[in-house]
Amino acid sequence: MIAQFILSALLLGIALYARIEYRRAPAIGLLSMLLALTGLYFVWIPAHATRLAEFVGIGRGVDLILYLWVVISLIVLLNLHLKLRAQMEVITVLVRELAIANARSAATSK
Amino acid sequence: MPDEYVWVVIAAYNEARVIERVIADVRHCGFSAVLVDDGSSDATAEVAERVGAVVVRHPVNLGQGAALQTGIEFALRKGADVIVTFDADGQHRATDIAGLVDALARHSVDYALGSRFLGGATDLPPVRRRLLKAATWFTRITSGLSLTDTHNGLRAMTRRGASAIRLRQNRMAHASEFLYQIAASELKYVEVPVTIEYSAYSLAKGQKLGDALSILVDLLARRLHR
Numbered sequence: 509m510i511a512q513f514i515l516s517a518l519l520l521g522i523a524l525y526a527r528i529e530y531r532r533a534p535a536i537g538l539l540s541m542l543l544a545l546t547g548l549y550f551v552w553i554p555a556h557a558t559r560l561a562e563f564v565g566i567g568r569g570v571d572l573i574l575y576l577w578v579v580i581s582l583i584v585l586l587n588l589h590l591k592l593r594a595q596m597e598v599i600t601v602l603v604r605e606l607a608i609a610n611a612r613s614a615a616t617s618k
Numbered sequence: 619m620p621d622e623y624v625w626v627v628i629a630a631y632n633e634a635r636v637i638e639r640v641i642a643d644v645r646h647c648g649f650s651a652v653l654v655d656d657g658s659s660d661a662t663a664e665v666a667e668r669v670g671a672v673v674v675r676h677p678v679n680l681g682q683g684a685a686l687q688t689g690i691e692f693a694l695r696k697g698a699d700v701i702v703t704f705d706a707d708g709q710h711r712a713t714d715i716a717g718l719v720d721a722l723a724r725h726s727v728d729y730a731l732g733s734r735f736l737g738g739a740t741d742l743p744p745v746r747r748r749l750l751k752a753a754t755w756f757t758r759i760t761s762g763l764s765l766t767d768t769h770n771g772l773r774a775m776t777r778r779g780a781s782a783i784r785l786r787q788n789r790m791a792h793a794s795e796f797l798y799q800i801a802a803s804e805l806k807y808v809e810v811p812v813t814i815e816y817s818a819y820s821l822a823k824g825q826k827l828g829d830a831l832s833i834l835v836d837l838l839a840r841r842l843h844r
Contacts, residue, residue, distance in 0.1 A: 535842050590842055597786055603676050604688045607654070611692060612663075613672040 512551050515573070519547045522580055529587060532594070536587045540580065547576050623699035624719055626651045627689030628671070629682050630706035634660040636819060641669045643712035644704065652692050653706070654685040662706075683792025687785040694780055702774045709820040710772045714812040718774035721810045728779030729800055729807035731765065732772035737811030743821065749830065757794050761801045765809060769793045772812050779805055790829055791836035 522544040530537025550557035550573055557569030566572050626649045630637055637653070644651045653666040657679035667673045674692050676685065686703055693701045700719050704710050714732065721730040734742070735754075750769060757768035771793070775783070782803035787795040800807055 533842055586842075590839060593839060596788065600680055600684050600788055603678060603680060604684070604691065607674045607676050607688055608692050608695065611652075611672055611674045612667060614667055614670060 515551045516548060519544045519551065522584075523548075525584075533587060533590055536583060536590065540583050540587075543576055543580050543583070547573060547580070550576070623697070624649045624702065624715075625693035625696060625698040625700070626702045626704050626715065627654065627686060627693055628652070628666075628704050628706045629654045629656060629685030629689060630658065630662050630666070631656040631679060631682070631685075632658045632660045632662060633706040634658070634662045634665050636708040637662050637706055638665050638669050640704075640706055640708050640710075640712075641666050641671045644715070645670045647712045647715055649702070649712075649715060650696075650698075652689050652696075654689040654692075656680060656682070656685040681788035681792075682790065683785045683795070684788040686792060687783075690780050690783060690785075694777065698780070699777050700774055701777070701780045703771055705771045705820075707820040707823045709814050709816060711813050711815065714772060714810075715774070718772070718810050718812070721808055722774055722776055725808045726806070727808045728776045728782075728803075728805040730774040730810050731767075731807055732770045732812035733765070733767035733809045734770060734812060734814040735766045736809055738813040739816065740813070741816040742814070743816070746816075746821070753794075753830070757797055761794070761797045763797055763801050763807070765797070767809070768797055770812070770814070772814075779803070787836055787840060789832070789836060791833045791840070794833065794837055795840070 523541055526537045526540035526544060529540065550569065554569045557572050561567060561569045561572040566575065626644050628640065628644070628651060630653055633640075641651055641653065651671040653663070653671040653673050655663040655666070655673055655675040657676045663673045663675050672692075674688055676688065689703070690701055700722060702715050702718060704715070718730040718732060722728070750767070754765065754768045757763070758765060782805060783796060783799050785792045785795055
């Protein structure tokens with residue numbers, strides 16, 4: 509039961525993260541939310557997790573939840589990558605404005 | 619159209635060896651040139667300034683796409699009616715620029731895109747030819763544009779055409795992004811034969827097979843966030 513509460517808190521954290529990220533990266537937000545809710549469902553109804561795990565050939569429901577966790581981690585990693593890219597775009601705009609403001613030619617240098 | 623309204627944008631990174639001739643050729647043809655020095659560590663900017671280009675210098679290296687967008691924005695702010703993008707490594711012919719600029723008016727289009735497969739490509743290695751053909755096929759499928767050469771840096775655009783372009787791919791994926799934005803703008807375009815003169819220098823500077831994968835990743839990542 510303790511593990512269920514801890515996992516639920518973590519998954520709710522992921523769901524909140526997904527909600528926040530949805531505006532910036534809809535694909536990441538939707539996918540994270542879907543996985544977090546699926547994880548929550550299986551944490552509280554593990555029998556269904558076991559049944560689904562057997563159906564897809566994983567073996568145990570606990571393993572299925574662990575796999576979901578790995579997938580969520582990878583999505584978070586991807587999102588961090590996208591955030592870095594977005595940050596680079598902001599830096600680019602800044603560098604561009606600086607560069608244009610300081611344009612030089614032989615005529616202006618004299 | 620008076621020449622002062624045509625600006626040639628040249629993005630360069632460590633091209634001090636060849637940039638003098640490139641700028642001199644463009645200036646000799648009567649066009650204004652803006653060299654965007656993308657954080658070079660050699661004398662590219664100094665040489666370009668000496669031979670008559672306006673130099674816009676990125677304090678850090680951002681990539682060719684970012685440099686081209688900087689040059690386009692600079693030219694727009696200078697009141698350019700026509701903007702031409704031109705490679706810094708000496709593989710383009712300055713004499714092709716007039717043909718591109720004329721094509722804009724003659725066909726009443728906003729983009730005149732250079733094609734080496736309609737014109738000519740000297741000393742193009744077979745591997746590079748196959749890579750370019752594959753890239754053309756991919757970009758035709760994904761952009762819906764009917765082109766023979768999708769990764770040619772020699773192109774001209776009207777002021778309206780340039781205003782519709784906002785490159786956010788800093789590195790090599792900008793060539794595909796350029797075409798996606800042309801398609802999205804729904805403005806007209808035409809292909810114009812141009813000649814690319816490959817040299818050992820330009821081939822060493824050009825894209826490699828491995829770059830294709832990072833371009834694909836960049837294009838995919840751009841679609842995942844706003």
